[in-house]
Amino acid sequence: MKREKRQRIEANPIPLDLEEAILTRLPAKSLMKFLCVSKTWSSIIRNQRFVNSYYAMSFQSLSAAVHKPWLMTGVLYLSNASSCQSVHGLIGCISSFPFIVCNPSTNKFTTLPCAGARTSWGYDPVGDQFKALTMVSYPHQPHDSLVYEVLTLGGGESSWTRNRFTSPPHFTVTKSKCINGFVYYAAWTPTRTKSPVIVCFDVRYERLSFIKAPMAVVCWEGESILIEYKAKLASVARHPHADFRSFDLWILEDVTTHDWSKQTFELPFSLGMGRNITSPGTNKAGEIIFAPKRLSNDVQPYYIFYYNVDRKDMRRVWLLGIADDEEFRRRYRITGQCYVSISPQHVESIASL
Known part of the structure; x- marks a missing residue:
């Protein structure tokens, strides 16, 4: 009887919910290998509910590790691309x-058939859809309307779908930033000599609206930088042709009333020429991150700087093996201008492309 009971216990499979719980705690690269283990595991891992649960678990893990600098920094890319955004x-x-859209957790990528050169990357958390917003036509006259194209992936769709709409004329001057289902970028309207605004794209409903902004927020790219600060849109403004020893932090306090606040911060030491430094945003601790836009041409350490706005102090973290390793440079053919893109709060995802 004892042997029969033991055999019955050993034959009982692991409950499905327990299997899912175990799988959510494994690295993404391991999950991609486990797709081949069985049809059951493949079905679990590819299920959208599991994908969302895995993302949530990854986000919680990142939140619990805010005191580790290498996790606070997130993903770092070296390329000739002008910008890489994690959404x-x-x-x-x-x-x-x-x-190009890629998932570094699964080593998968896809090329989007965007019809224009200026593309913004966004995510709709309600519909669970990724969208690429591309400006298709540029105004020939100051009052010409602009044509935008939206490519959508997700929400049950297995391929990209395309939609177009028009907007009032404006001239984009900064990179975009996606925050809580809205894509923001700075622009002049209707031309580069007129009113400064923040263009707000509602990713879910695919609508554009304008938010009035201070002149300092809407400067040429390289002078002001849009970031997410405490779940709000903010701008880091500094002089591009002077030593980077101070900056203004503009925060959009109210989207409806277009109310902005401003704080000025003095850095404890210079970071070099302003045009050579950018800010990818903040970490979970609320520290503002500063980093060189490019790697040095020769072998030198690459530092990332974390500024604490409460204590008004700054620390630097040396990223070993990136710019200071000749073998690394040779292996990845790093020569000439090499841009650095940092995603401060990137988390693992197993979303399919």
Whole structure:
């Protein structure tokens, strides 16, 4: 009887909910290998509910590790692309044509058939959809309307869908930033000599609206930088042709009333020329991150700086093996201008492309 009971116990499979709980705690690269283990595991891992649960677990793990600098920094990319943006676990790389989306957790990527060179990357958390917003036509006259194209992936769709709409004329001057289902970028309207605004794209409903902004927020790219600060849109403004020893932090306090606040901070030491330094945003501790835009041409340490706005102090973290390793440079053919893109709060995702 004891042997029969033992055999019955050993034959009982692991409950499905327990299998799912175990799988959510494994690295994404391991999950991609486990797709081949069985049809059951493949079905679990590819299920959208599991994908969302895995993302949530990854986000909680990142939140619990805010005191580890290498996790606070997130993903770092070296390329000739002008910008790489992490949105909900997927990276959109902008380098004129084409627009490339990749998932570093699964080593998968896809090229989007965007019809224009200026593309913004966004995510709708309600509909669970990724969208790429591309300006298709540029105004020939100051009052010409603009044509935008939206490519959508997700929400049960297995391929990209395309939609177009028009907007009032404006001239974009900064990179975009996606925050809680809205994509923001700075612009002049209707031309580069007129009113400064923040263009707000509602990712879910695919609508554009304008938010009045201070002149300092809407400067040429390289002078002011849009970031997410405490779940709000903010701008880091500094002089591009002077030593980076101070900056203004503009925060959009109210989207409805277009109310902005401003704080000025003095850095404990210079970070070099302002045009050579950018800010990818903040970490979970609320520290503002500063970093060089490019790697040095020769072998030198690459530092990331964390500024604490409460204590008004700054620390630096040396990223070993990136710019200071000749073998690394040779292996990845790093020569000439090499841009650095940092995603401060990137988390793992197993979303399919």
